[in-house]
Amino acid sequence: MTVEQAPAEEPKATSSDWFQRAVVYQIYPRSFADSNGDGIGDLPGIISKLDYLKRLGVDVVWLSPIYTSPQDDNGYDISDYRNVDPLFGTLEQLRDLTDGLHARGMKLVMDLVVNHTSDEHPWFVESRSSKDNPKRDWYWWRPPREAAAAGAGSAPGTGSEPNNWGSAFSGPAWEFDQATGEYYLHIFSKKQPDLNWENPEVRAAVYEMMNWWLDRGVDGFRMDVINFISKDTSLPDSPRGDGKLYGDGTPFYIDGPRMHEFLQEMHREVFAGRTGELLTVGEMPGVTVEEAVLYTDPARAEVDMVFQFEHVALDQEEGDKWRPKKLLLTELKQTLGRWQDGLAERGWNSLYWGNHDQARAVSRFGDDGTYRELSAKMLAGILHLHRGTPYVYQGEELGMTNMTFGAISDYRDIEVLNHHREATTHLGHTDAEVLAALAPLNRDNARTPVQWDASRHAGFTTGAPWIAVNPNANHINAAAQVDDPDSVFSFYRKVIALRHAEPVVSHGTFTMLLPDDPHVYAFTRSLPDTTFLVLGNFSGQDQKVTLDDADVAVGDVPAGWDSAELVLGNYPADAAAPLLHLRPWELKVLRAGAGRPAR
Template sequence: MNPKWWKESVVYQIYPISFKDSNGDGIGDLRGITSKLDYLKDLGVDVIWLCPIYKSPNHDNGYDISDYCDIQQQFGTLEDFDRLLREVHSRGMKLMMDLVLNHTSDEHPWFVESRSSEDNPKRDYYIWRKGKNGGPPNNWESYFSGSVWEHDSTTDSYYLHLYAKQQPDLNWDNPAVVDELHNMIQWWLKKGVDGFRFDAIAHIVKAQGLPDAENPNHLPTVRAYQLFSNLDKVHTLLQNLHDKVLYFYDIMTVGETSGLGPHQALDYVGDTRRELNMVFQFEHMYLDAASPGSGKWEIKPWNLIELKKVMSEWQTVLHNQGWNANYLGNHDQPRPVSRFGNDLNFRVPSAKMLATFLLTLEGTPYIYQGEEIGMTNPSFDSIEDYRDVETLNFYHERRERGVPEEEIMKAIRKKSRDNARTPMQWDNTEHAGFTSKGQPWINVNSNYMEINVAAAQKDPDSIYNYYKALIALRKEHKVMVYGEYKLLLPLHTEIYAYTRTFEENKLLVILNFFDQQPVFEWPNDLNPEGAKLLISNYKTAAEEDILKLQLRPYEARVYLIS
């Protein structure tokens, strides 16, 4: 079992620019977060994960860092951060930072020096190459459209950027870069932070020689991705980081590692690997991609049997060997209730069902801000309402190809990262209580009058109070944390059911993922007489046949069987 505090924790992710504005400028900030700590404590979360708050030009909302050891002015000061950290700790919670180690901003002093001349001491802090045949050094494509190479006229050379051109990739083959990053991480740990989420950590090593890809598309199903993701040396570098820095602190670490399966993940999180505590996997995030290699914007309906297969493999392969990081949404993904639930006719029951799913799997659950009140995708009318660089690049690229605007906007309303980045909906006052007087940096979802924290706290049957109950149950029953997962009904197209077993206790989790009313037949090897209903998202009828449960739309039930 190997108990750890981070296995028993529930994490709440905050996107600072959209969480709470304290000074009326329309931008969320550190003091705003501090003002809402009692709300998070009441919800029951243990760890707060902050998306980047470092000094940044904000070409990619803070994931382009120009100073790792300073705070972005719009968020506040280092003194504001120190106060936030103290207040988090005084409430018995912990704080996890988001660190971008694959790249910096092109305004970082290291890059300013690096691009200044070919013989600058920091030239090799980044990846530079001369062009080939009048064009870029190779045919790799960026995550944000176009080539990964940007020409720089100062030295007539190209630098590599897997993301936006303002995010040049660091050269981890340079020991000086590694030392700089180790020292920076140590600086934050000495401040007292409790862990790190390592952004894009799978990409810090590129294939020797930077060869052309057979297919330049960057998706995980094709050759190019294998040239800059999850390469063997990544593990050597992470073990070095662990042994020299992380080992000396009782912290939690999670890596963003797209493009791998659970067996490959064990190379990162295996109990004997000395690398990371857990990783974010992306296989369930690709289930609505129209076809391998088609990209996130080409959408098909996701399939429950495929979801079961993906999640079950992660649950079983990592059991007693590593640890899962479970999530259904984050700052880069659509709202779960709009993607996996039904945000029109069954928003409340489907959001509760998804919460039940998230909090009854083995692994540390990550709740993204607003999930606990069932926030939805905003469905903005115009491209002018969007702010995300990936979304804007996609829009302009498709328009140049002659794709009809409504077709482009349909995809954007489904999959844009801005779906999760609209301001937190605190109450039904102007701008949803996010800001007192400023125009929010991005528009508030128009449904804030109905969906907001204040209303949810007053309603005993709200999604928020359901999350509170689930989190409390997880703290009470070790089987919800450490229990071994076993899938039931693998081929059922509507019901997702599984058991969790730990010592003398067993959980039976029954989830109806759709709006029909299928019948769940009680398993023969489970005694219904010893079953106690721990939680359900419906008020259960007094008289019912437990052996053949007719489930209501999006119904969730969790039974404890001793």
């Protein structure tokens, strides 16, 4: 694989809007590139691929956790916030990575996981040591339910948890600690106890740690489930859904009563007064459009943008990822359009199809068979032409697909393993039923190693990979694409360059067209001097587009588009092709002709 000379520098955004024109690339370190043959990706492996990222054209690298961790949840259980886990390297190598990115004009954003720590973090080790330890109130401790009622100690039993909340990783959200006879709260794994943000000492310790990283040259944070940190302190019970063993506690810890207060305090204590271009991204499951406007309104000084999850719940029955259903394009347009409208005047959104918690984009939203390359390109164009900051998850730029896992032993994700155990042990499902339900949306789909070339283990490692490489790496890999002008990789370069070059992509108004069309995604992006029409065919059949909004159609071509310029497309240029005819999984980005009235 060769690396061509970097293209001429594109125009730089001003400090106030730089992230609106930027593109972020997410690296999941354990699956990116392994330098030492232990089967786990590491920092030197990432450093070896910096020219690849520069060639792609991204502006920011978001690094999933590389902190010291027991790896119960692949690093999202942190035992030391100020050190690098030896699995991944050293602090010095992280400095080399930061310097290497900066030298190439890119920034580094770290994952900030402060809703919870590992149960092996020194803070929790102290907290659980005794009821009168100074750090006892750094976490959520409660006596067994019957003991609280009786006012005396009691051994735990069925229903003795302080409330009926379920964990996001199956089972109860409370774990009994024998040493002190009380339960601690863990919204995720029992090895991920939740920090008590009501305690000002906790907040001060977190802010001190964040400042320490910024002082070391980090350019910001992606904040993991940050809207979980403020909880209803009464910790009430929740209704149980049909067939559920536990109640849904999310109404009592999503966007809790002090969320805005905590984020504004964080901004004052960490970001206010710092020079340079920093990025703050709040991952916020369950956040509403209305709350997102408040979180991202620059005047409120909370976060720059949010990750929301509405569009990645549309192919699930009642939001249950283990009950997948067919995605309807009309629902996808309704959801994404509502977020475009809701944040049009104030605030900012993140744009993504996939990440380390989601299935592969082309398998989920496109066609990973006959039309894999075309649909991967179409998805890139549709996403990046929305208003918001696009995120590229590692391997997405190659059109990597979901993995086929044959048995539960092939999986590595704690979420999958816990669900399989609960479903087969307590809910009466067979192994085959559970495996079939797991296949489409499990997180391990996105965690297989990046496919660098067609060699053994796809060039990811010289050893045995921690999770199996997708067998299709022999034809889907970076080496086959970086020098191919028609590849998915090359198309991503074009899409990213278009965002950098055309202000209408980052700053133009958004208007959804054809909201009821079940196959065609259509919208415009407009500034006074430029209008783009974006068309995407989400099907394997030809589609004829007829627009009947304000751009009234004249024959097959809407007024003002008869002299349009094809700015971007995923098929070879064909001057004879009807302008508003879309072939299977075709993308067209059209610039209005000179006669088009400004809007």
